[in-house]
Amino acid sequence: MKLLQRITILSLTTLSIISCDKKETAFVDPLLTNRDTTINPTDDFFHYANGGWFKKHPIPSSERSNGIFRMIQDTINNQVKSICEKSAEANAEKGSNKQKIGDFYASGMDSLAINKLGISPLKNDFAKIDAVKDVPSLLKTIAHLHTLGASAGFSFYVYQDDKNSAKNMLQFSQGGLGLGQRDYYFNTDSETVNIRNEYVKHVQKMLELIGEKPEVAAKNASSIMKLETELAKSSRKLEALRDPNANYNKMSVAAFNSITPNIDWNFTLKELGIAKADSVIVGQPEFYKAFNGMIKSYTIEDWKTYLKWNLVNTYAAYLNKEIENQNFKFYSTVLGGVKTQKPRWKRVVEQTNGSLGELIGQVYIEEYLPKGSKEKLLEIGNNIRDVYAERIKKLDWMSEPTKKKALYKLSKIVMKVGYPDKWKDLSSIAIDRNSYCKNVMAVTKWEYSEMIKKYGKPVDRTEWGMFPQTYNAYYNPSNNEICVPACNILVPGYEGRMPDDAILYGIIGGSTFGHEITHGFDDQGSQYDDKGNLNNWWTAEDLKKFKQKTQLIVNQYSKYNVGDKFVNGDATQGENIADLGGVIMGYEAFKKTKQYKSNEKISGLSPDQRYFLAYGYAWMVNANKEYLSQQIMTDVHSPAQFRINGPLSNIPEFHKTFNIKPGSKMYQPDSLRVVIW
Known part of the structure; x- marks a missing residue:
């Protein structure tokens, strides 16, 4: 799962059929403008690929980071805000979805009432x-x-x-x-x-x-x-x-x-x-x-x-101003380095979305999701699964019996893509405009009650753990499933046009589908079988070889540091394995496209250059030092710069594309190069 809030936005227009005249195609390619060409890609590909954007877009005082995730979060926030405001203005029937959304949002925006209520x-x-x-x-x-x-x-x-x-x-x-x-x-x-x-x-x-x-x-x-x-x-x-x-x-x-x-x-x-x-x-x-x-x-x-x-x-975040501000001062400023609060509307929109995202999601897919999104996501996901199977068959370190079981598990991975086929029933939640805190509490109580009801009942494998408007994705080992919400179809800078396949497979293919599928075969996911049970399906010799390979990635990432703090290679190994597997599978799937086979250049960039720059774009995140320190101490994900430089330094095609030689900082010698999947 990409806890850094992995966001990908592809287009705000129709994906199935897009026609653009020559004037419309004259656009500035983000892969070019995001770069900082004063930095040598052989030394630091992360800043080479993204440093130009960082220079033009400093981290806002209300944020701990800035980059692709913040851009897309702002886009979604504005869309959800529109849904909330329209619902709040409507004379909605009590108990309806609109009434719940509108009243929840209105209660959060009524700071006078919140302050008056105090604790x-x-x-x-x-x-x-x-x-x-x-x-x-x-x-x-x-x-x-x-x-x-x-x-x-x-x-x-x-x-x-x-x-x-x-x-x-x-x-x-x-x-x-x-x-x-x-x-x-x-x-x-x-x-x-x-x-x-x-x-x-x-x-x-x-x-x-x-x-x-x-x-x-x-x-x-x-x-x-x-x-x-x-x-x-x-x-x-x-x-x-x-x-x-x-x-x-x-x-x-x-x-x-x-x-x-x-x-x-x-x-x-x-x-x-x-x-x-x-x-x-x-x-x-x-x-x-x-x-x-x-x-x-x-x-x-x-x-x-x-x-x-x-x-x-x-x-604390839903109580009077003094308590909310004190909560912000410690958890956001001291721990995260954030200097100022987000605008109130943004905080309330994010909470409304977090609490009633199931209701908001139903409006979102109708009003903001490009037609054909679900189908396009499935197409990319299935292509990634196909190349994964090809890679497993060719592994030189795994025996045939284990390969057979790995391929079977891969074939059984369920892909939850876009949005659920059925929505949860929130009709029993009572929401009004009297108390923001009470509304948050009402939803929390409902969520707890729904969780308790599951005890003693069969697992509902159709249930989603995310909303379609959530910028994230996950692999659930107990269900042997991946979930890729609808908004992963969008990529900033390509509005009104279909991105080329290098973009599609670098971001959606590699850092999303490839990443999540690889979680089924990382240090944790590999311990679960095709049915999602904790059950060893490896031969003893293959498991020994696998652990030797994963130890290499632990060693690699343990050498990366931010200031005086080093990445916890053990704690982050699952995400690092998923990043490495993802970028490789995305590349292998991209090699099968017409764009790659024809060696077509776009914006002066070769297919290989575009693919690796697109992967760099997928993790274009500039974070302040406080947040990076917090992330190293608490998160199983490595900081963004290592999610780019780390896996790419292991890939021969990347070395060839950007002329990475011995002595370059991005160079990883063959003896240390990590090759797992």
Whole structure:
């Protein structure tokens, strides 16, 4: 999955038939103007391909990055804004999609009402926390907060059983950290130490804003930091979470109770909405053993303070101006380097889309999606799958029995493309214009209820995990499926014309379909079979060879650094493998096109030059230093520059196209060159 919000925009007009006269074709090719020709492509292809655009488009003060993703996000935001405004102006029937969209958006734009309400939308939930007096009432309240989307103490969800993908299981994993990742609580570099210090100040200020006196808030902020640090101490590192077998510990509820004697899980599960359960999957048992001890070692008052913080932190962005601004100051400015808030309309549009995207998506595909988009995406996706099969058949390191199983798994990958055939039913959600926070909470409660309903029922493999207007894509190993939403058909700079095949296969083919399919064969995905079950289908010798190859990519990326922080090669290896496989499969599919076979030049660029520049365009992202630092610490994706320079340095055709020689910074010697798929 491309968590950097992989965006591709191809055209805002019809894809099936586009006719342009000669005047219309006289356009400036982004592949030319994006370049910085003062940079040698043999040294840094990322900045060569994109540096010209970066110079003309500095990062806005309201953003942590700028590039292709921001361009497309702005385009979609404007489209969704139009949908929201039209819905808000309409005299829509109560309970209709338009009424929900319009009222949700209107409530978010009514800053006067939001400020007047203050923290009152959370009043009843604060009262529940205040009423906690013992361990049972504490567990009951923690469970209640989970139904509101707060990950208090731990993480709980209903999802597919890794070893029986047809069954939904109760899953427990580590969580409860306001800083997200454990390393923020322990790393000793000056930047991280400063973040910890600022975090305690932030928590204190937020507690003051919900009514605590400064001296009390200061004491409670220290208590919260101590509690979270202890949770972090028993949490696994980012790279350790990548091992699906090590993070799969299925046990009976009775066994779960036995390792956590201070917690009655039968009682807690009922409060979480599960009437009866026989077994659970616990990702990190050592975390729950520690959590069990903390239930008694910290006072009830300590836990109540932590729960109040957890609740207000969850809903801070939807409360009054002071709380929202303080939340922005820490999470966006301190952690992300963002200096100013986005305009309110943009923040509310993004939240409306995030909460009611299922409803907005139905309008989006009718009003903004080019006709023929779904068909074109499927065409490209199937072409990528075909060349993938050809590559697997020719692998010199894999035996025939394993090849046969790999090809079968590849043939069974389900492609969810464009938009779903059926939409989720949101009719039970009540939305009005009275409270923005309450509207967000109503959707969150509905989402939690829908998740809980899945327990004990067969997995619905038709369900989508993204909206058609989401700039992203994913591979789900448990379903052996990829999902490529409709908006991946669009590419900026080519509005009103069909991009050439180098663009189509460099961006949509390589960095989207090729990338996601390769996730089925990365260090994690390769452990799941064609049915989505965690099940070894490799021979021992082939698996050994595969791990030797993946270790090469771990070693390669571990040498890349931003300032004093180095990329975590172990944690990012799945995405790095997918990037490498994707760009290769996109190139192999492009070689079959008429454009490539005829060696046709466009804008003075050869097919090979255009393809690799198009791949560079797919990751044209300029990020500030704070965000890059945060990404290295918390994300399984490498920074954009390494998503370009890293995989390309392994490809012989790239070396030949841009004359990469020994001594060039982009040169990767044969002995270190990574070739997997």
